[in-house]
Amino acid sequence: MRIEIVTIGDELLLGFTIDTNAAHLARELAAVGVEIVHRTTVGDDAGDIADAVKTAIGRTGAVITTGGLGPTSDDLTKPSIAALFGRKMIRDEVILEALKARWARYRRLGPFPESNVAQAMIPEGATIIPNQHGSAPGIWLEDSGGRWVAMLPGVPREMKGMLADELLPRIVERVKRAGETPTVVRSRTLRTTGIAESALADQLGDLARGVDGLALAFLPSTESVDLRLTSRGLTSDAADAALAAGVLKLRGAAGRYVYGEDGADLAETVLDACRRRGVKLSVAESCTGGLLGARLTAIPGSSDVFMGGVIAYDNSIKRGWLGVTDKDLEDHGAVSEEVATTMAKSVREKTKTDIGIGITGVAGPGGGTAAKPVGMVWVALDGIGTQARCLRLFGTRNEVRQRAAQAALDMVRRSLETG
């Protein structure tokens, strides 16, 4: 099966909104063996929408659209495609009741808005694609020849949820019914941290150019360099086996820089490692200002490992809550091994945890000096793996902060591996 994607919105065409939906659809569909053969973006214009969908359906008979299903006046997808299929728009009372119930449940800002009623209008003969993630339902419209258009909302969270809940199962069913044994595009990703892309490439040697016929891509981000192995042209089982073998080789070559696979978050890796060993964590954050705590608590179930700590942004809090002395601040400055070490030790003792993490640095853009430039960050651990490291990070203020939090987590990970 081949599918075309039409993404709809002036936002996308003019670049005001980034088209995340097309990428998500391509990835999810490739993983079940469906190829995306063409991608078009059109603005909020009924004629352009109808033209793009008409062309696309002429090529493949199968089209997914995103966008233009909301309650505001620029949402034209449903009537445009209804007209293309020669269908009237009718009001669906079930949808209307669900919208009203949802409104009553979440909003306490007055009566049900009239502009929401448009969301209950659907093309005659269409099938509803339920939306558990927001208010706008999706639409499946099919003609007598089996050619279909699936219309999903443009809000990425809703689109992704509906794709997983409803649309992918429906498409997989169609592929099976057609008796196709598809080859798949499938990949696995190793996440590394603490090493630059080019140094990692050197470390991998020949593997950097691919592993046993699998393509290898280097994907650097603020906190990690991901290694993604991709298999193409194999059936599902063969792809899984080839990827498993390739991942093993890469892990051997990349060594301890690897902290997880696929969507792994280093915070989750660290929480899991702590949980296995019964270790509890606390933080004392200056330049990161709560970012490390936020990362740890972003993970559901973090409360059995992470107790909390102190945001010691101002020196008065470093002194009053964490026992940093005036003398240390005067002699060594707030960004120093001594202060980071005291922060880590105090927060660990006061919260009665097993590992205390102290972070103090110059996030920038101001505040740097020759001796302590922007990007200089001291990270200290106390308890298991007691140590202090001086990092020299580059990037914007927020990149420095994110990299500092990541480096602190990685110090905990490595301490637990060896400790």
Place this chain on the structure above:
Amino acid sequence: MRIEIVTIGDELLLGFTIDTNAAHLARELAAVGVEIVHRTTVGDDAGDIADAVKTAIGRTGAVITTGGLGPTSDDLTKPSIAALFGRKMIRDEVILEALKARWARYRRLGPFPESNVAQAMIPEGATIIPNQHGSAPGIWLEDSGGRWVAMLPGVPREMKGMLADELLPRIVERVKRAGETPTVVRSRTLRTTGIAESALADQLGDLARGVDGLALAFLPSTESVDLRLTSRGLTSDAADAALAAGVLKLRGAAGRYVYGEDGADLAETVLDACRRRGVKLSVAESCTGGLLGARLTAIPGSSDVFMGGVIAYDNSIKRGWLGVTDKDLEDHGAVSEEVATTMAKSVREKTKTDIGIGITGVAGPGGGTAAKPVGMVWVALDGIGTQARCLRLFGTRNEVRQRAAQAALDMVRRSLETG
């Protein structure tokens, strides 16, 4: 002037990476009156890259590419386009020295990697587009007929920096030299929070369909609903005047839900308001786990307003550091008006600040009960604007946390406006 964009990378084609570069380019170029007429995405294949650029340059004579300039083996942009222009690849010693200096400055992980040398290879006769934001320089290649290709890296931070520093000034210069008086696409955005998209549309009435010939778009995100007014077909000065008048009308209609314009961050709005009044802030965060502190400290210069506070994730920290009593925890639970109020009051008193913020809630996905469902969050202010509010937020764990932090900031904003 009309320009085509070619974005390069298997990542983009397969949907593994989201194409943010195309949107950014479209927006920045539209703002100076340059129209993007076509957008193509190709994979890491020398033939495909050359074909796409050849087709594009045949239509407009002006092409911007992104991607494929890095040090790893899948980066083919420069040699592919050099071949298209009939140019050899040569090593540029100036680039090589700069790469080595950069390596020495930031990395302490061994010798200069051989794989970095590829970044110093450029097509003969090309002009370097300097990169102040990373290691891969950009390339400007032009033929004798004035047709040009500008190659930028795919890393968004680097691409954006180089576009602003180097490429846009060069393009604006060309537009001027050609004597064109371009019409522009220009927009201004009002950011609102605390109101749903459809309720805001109702409140705006007729304005929701556009303001004096300017298009109005509603852009809901996790924390805000943005209202974007867009002017098309006017010259630069006329567009600015029309947008100024339109924004004034919208502000009148949207009232106190508006917290800023364009890229405004509510944290920055709040910090500015505090600074004007000499107000200092502190936080005591349970379910948000440091997220509010992280948002405040993401803003450069926040240290004169935000002192810090406590991440009271575990109840032991609520008790030990913030004076929450066992009785309150037993009688009312950790998610209660009483606990939020005590957290706000204690952190304000202990940090000697003017406003203390307490947040405690059920972020989910687990931990909800009938009486205290997922999404229920108590936010308390102490000091200026003393109050407590019970929020009923929807969404994922992180959406609930982000919305709680946003709501807390908005309570501070409103308190300072009226206080």
